[in-house]
Amino acid sequence: MSVHLSAIGLEKSYRKGKIQVPVLRGVDLEVEHGELVAIVGASGSGKSTLLHVLGLLDGPDAGSVQLSGERIDNLSEHRRDVLRNRTFGFIFQFYHLLPELSALENVMAPLMIRHGVRAYLAQRKMIRKEATALLERVGLGHRLTHRPAELSGGEMQRAAIARALAGSPEFLLADEPTGNLDAATGQSVLELLRDLNRERGLTMMLVTHDAHIAAQTDRTVRLAEGRIEEWATVLA
Amino acid sequence: MYKYLLCWRYLRTRYIALASIISVTLGVATMIVVNSVMAGFSEQMRDRLHGVLSDITIDSHRSEGFRNPDEVMALVRESVGDRVEAMAAAIETPGMATIHFNGENYTRPVQIMGIEPEERAKTGDFAQYLVDEKERRMPPSFHVGRDLKMKAPAARFLDPNEKDPFQDVINNDVNFQVPDFGAITGWSVASVHRPDVNKDIFIAPRGAKIILSFVTAAREPKPASDSFAVVAFSKTGMSEYDSTHVYVPLKRLQQLRGMGDGEGRGAVNQIQLKVRKGEDLSKMALTLGEALTRKWPLVFEVRTWEQKQGPLLAAVAVEQSILNILLFFIIAVAGFGILAIFSMIVVEKTRDIGVLKALGASTSGVRGIFLGYGLSLGIVGSGVGMLGGLLFVWNINAIEKWLSKVTGRKVFDDAIYYFPEIPTKVEWFTVAWIVGGALTIAVLASIWPAHRASKLHPVRALRFE
Ligand SMILES: Nc1ncnc2c1ncn2[C@@H]1O[C@H](COP(=O)(O)OP(=O)(O)O)[C@@H](O)[C@H]1O
Ligand SMILES: [Mg+2]
Numbered sequence: 001m002s003v004h005l006s007a008i009g010l011e012k013s014y015r016k017g018k019i020q021v022p023v024l025r026g027v028d029l030e031v032e033h034g035e036l037v038a039i040v041g042a043s044g045s046g047k048s049t050l051l052h053v054l055g056l057l058d059g060p061d062a063g064s065v066q067l068s069g070e071r072i073d074n075l076s077e078h079r080r081d082v083l084r085n086r087t088f089g090f091i092f093q094f095y096h097l098l099p100e101l102s103a104l105e106n107v108m109a110p111l112m113i114r115h116g117v118r119a120y121l122a123q124r125k126m127i128r129k130e131a132t133a134l135l136e137r138v139g140l141g142h143r144l145t146h147r148p149a150e151l152s153g154g155e156m157q158r159a160a161i162a163r164a165l166a167g168s169p170e171f172l173l174a175d176e177p178t179g180n181l182d183a184a185t186g187q188s189v190l191e192l193l194r195d196l197n198r199e200r201g202l203t204m205m206l207v208t209h210d211a212h213i214a215a216q217t218d219r220t221v222r223l224a225e226g227r228i229e230e231w232a233t234v235l236a
Numbered sequence: 237m238y239k240y241l242l243c244w245r246y247l248r249t250r251y252i253a254l255a256s257i258i259s260v261t262l263g264v265a266t267m268i269v270v271n272s273v274m275a276g277f278s279e280q281m282r283d284r285l286h287g288v289l290s291d292i293t294i295d296s297h298r299s300e301g302f303r304n305p306d307e308v309m310a311l312v313r314e315s316v317g318d319r320v321e322a323m324a325a326a327i328e329t330p331g332m333a334t335i336h337f338n339g340e341n342y343t344r345p346v347q348i349m350g351i352e353p354e355e356r357a358k359t360g361d362f363a364q365y366l367v368d369e370k371e372r373r374m375p376p377s378f379h380v381g382r383d384l385k386m387k388a389p390a391a392r393f394l395d396p397n398e399k400d401p402f403q404d405v406i407n408n409d410v411n412f413q414v415p416d417f418g419a420i421t422g423w424s425v426a427s428v429h430r431p432d433v434n435k436d437i438f439i440a441p442r443g444a445k446i447i448l449s450f451v452t453a454a455r456e457p458k459p460a461s462d463s464f465a466v467v468a469f470s471k472t473g474m475s476e477y478d479s480t481h482v483y484v485p486l487k488r489l490q491q492l493r494g495m496g497d498g499e500g501r502g503a504v505n506q507i508q509l510k511v512r513k514g515e516d517l518s519k520m521a522l523t524l525g526e527a528l529t530r531k532w533p534l535v536f537e538v539r540t541w542e543q544k545q546g547p548l549l550a551a552v553a554v555e556q557s558i559l560n561i562l563l564f565f566i567i568a569v570a571g572f573g574i575l576a577i578f579s580m581i582v583v584e585k586t587r588d589i590g591v592l593k594a595l596g597a598s599t600s601g602v603r604g605i606f607l608g609y610g611l612s613l614g615i616v617g618s619g620v621g622m623l624g625g626l627l628f629v630w631n632i633n634a635i636e637k638w639l640s641k642v643t644g645r646k647v648f649d650d651a652i653y654y655f656p657e658i659p660t661k662v663e664w665f666t667v668a669w670i671v672g673g674a675l676t677i678a679v680l681a682s683i684w685p686a687h688r689a690s691k692l693h694p695v696r697a698l699r700f701e
Contacts, residue, residue: 048699057594058695078598085596092698096591100245110595112238120237163595 004203006030009063025226034201038214041223047207055173056080089164091174095156097148103159104144107131110167134162154185174206243608256577257617259570264621267563267670272629276659287361289541290508300453301505315527324355325504331450337439347480350489359510365472374468378418387443388413419464423471424479453493571681578685590697603690610682618674
């Protein structure tokens with residue numbers, strides 16, 4: 001197995017008024033291809049921040065992020081946009097579907113962002129088919145034209161997962177994907193993610209509070225005091 | 237691609253934004269209506285001015301005029317050739333008209349025109365405006381017919397069959413009451429408008445006597461006057477003309493003012509020119525002016541009809557542009573409405589903007605969504621405004637009739653404006669400017685909110701509650 005994504009000495013602090021509040025104080029982490037890693041940690045420990053930095057939504061103050069050995073955090077804005085669009089898939093606690101679009105259109109969104117009008121129109125059928133297949137895969141084949149407001153929490157998170165998968169990313173970043181769902185629904189969402197991880201060889205990092213969920217991943221790391229500590233051993 | 241989809245969805249789901257463009261719609265519609273009506277009015281007015289004034293007028297401001305109209309006309313022919321289609325000499329002089337009506341004398345200041353009606357008719361629309369009291373067309377002639385003579389109070393004593401010894405005396409009376417020389421008066425010179433019954437009451441109907449007073453053209457002017465029988469009315473629709481113009485036979489006026497012998501060559505102070513279509517009038521007027529001045533310095537002034545009516549036409553143009561500026565402010569105000577509502581929508585959409593960026597949308601892409609949204613709002617707003625404005629213009633007379641019926645009072649009083657209908661003229665160039673301006677304002681108003689949206693930090697946008 002080779003290293004897919006690695007964080008090297010990541011530091012990030014936020015300014016609160018006049019004082020700097022350090023959130024990440026030198027995070028070192030390596031995730032292998034096809035690995036499913038859970039990140040646990042207290043609320044406010046910087047889990048979301050880490051995910052954002054790894055997914056190029058935010059830049060680190062110091063340290064670097066490497067994708068398959070290549071540094072990516074210092075790329076041009078355009079290259080980072082492209083990486084977010086093609087390489088990473090994001091899943092959020094509150095689903096964050098676009099309310100004006102149907103489930104199907106939400107899933108097609110990354111592909112619409114990827115292609116210009118002409119390219120999109122040329123491949124419209126294929127894109128629709130891919131998005132439909134993804135929604136069917138997450139069990140929402142009967143909800144294609146529903147607006148997010150017409151879906152339940154579990155359904156919204158499944159639609160969000162389908163959206164994250166659209167355009168075949170290599171790496172999924174899930175920020176408390178089950179945090180807003182009841183235990184049973186959360187469990188089924190996790191199972192879906194695990195299946196996808198196995199089926200497609202997708203590398204995944206998921207933030208969770210739930211030890212039960214964390215226990216079902218390949219490896220669990222803990223974020224505390226702005227640093228990573230391996231936790232697998234602790235659990236075992 | 238997503239830009240267009242989102243634009244379209246925002247357009248269809250954000251009715252509050254549609255509300256903000258209602259003022260764009262109203263502004264565009266109002267501007268189109270106002271401009272079309274003003275263009276219609278000014279076109280009609282120019283038509284009439286032009287018709288009355290002829291293309292180019294050569295004036296002499298000396299009171300005795302000039303004795304050589306034939307030579308002047310020959311010089312005109314020499315310098316511009318057959319580009320002049322017709323010429324007519326005339327005398328124009330200020331004077332006074334006295335009308336006897338109901339036992340009272342009514343006096344009005346008038347502009348007396350000595351003309352040859354047939355010639356005059358060839359240089360402009362003079363003949364087209366001639367009517368009788370019932371607005372039936374009349375020929376361009378000063379002939380006082382038998383029918384008019386019979387309108388004299390004394391005429392009822394005339395007996396066509398019997399050889400009455402007093403026939404001559406009665407005829408004298410008739411000729412005193414209905415003079416031999418005819419006059420064509422402006423419609424409002426001969427009538428009084430009664431707003432209460434909305435009618436023009438004639439104080440000098442056809443056959444009535446009108447006494448014109450003026451000064452002679454001698455070195456020391458003396459008052460002179462003569463009576464004429466009204467034979468027709470000139471109704472141009474320009475109240476300035478209809479309330480002052482009185483036309484009388486040129487030869488008679490020359491004689492009365494001591495400008496000729498009444499038969500052969502006489503002096504005139506004006507020559508009207510009709511020019512071939514498509515000629516540049518001001519250029520020709522300049523050429524003629526130079527040629528005339530070279531031969532007879534300081535005698536003539538050559539002006540096109542537009543130059544003669546310059547201040548009036550300029551006033552209308554100024555009115556129109558001021559109105560346009562004011563109305564454009566409405567659209568500018570609408571622009572600030574769009575700005576405000578757009579900023580609100582950007583705030584409301586903050587999280588979605590973060591999501592779009594997480595999905596790989598670029599800064600320019602996000603900016604494009606909101607610029608496109610502003611443009612679409614502008615297109616909808618000004619499109620609906622244009623449609624509404626044009627429909628209003630095209631049906632303005634039906635609307636006027638309906639409004640008059642509902643409110644019970646005449647909205648557009650044709651007695652005041654002389655037009656049977658509200659004249660309109662849609663100038664597509666103006667419409668394009670108005671719509672283009674509204675679109676520009678809508679886009680300008682969305683630039684700032686769009687820019688702000690595109691600059692949102694994705695993480696901060698995602699964390700936005
Ligand atoms: N934009 C910001 N400005 C200031 N502080 C922030 C900002 N974003 C996050 N923080 C702070 O950083 C810390 C880590 O936040 P976060 O990464 O969301 O933690 P977690 O996801 O583990 O709960 C928190 O203390 C939070 O208040
Ligand atoms: Mg968090």
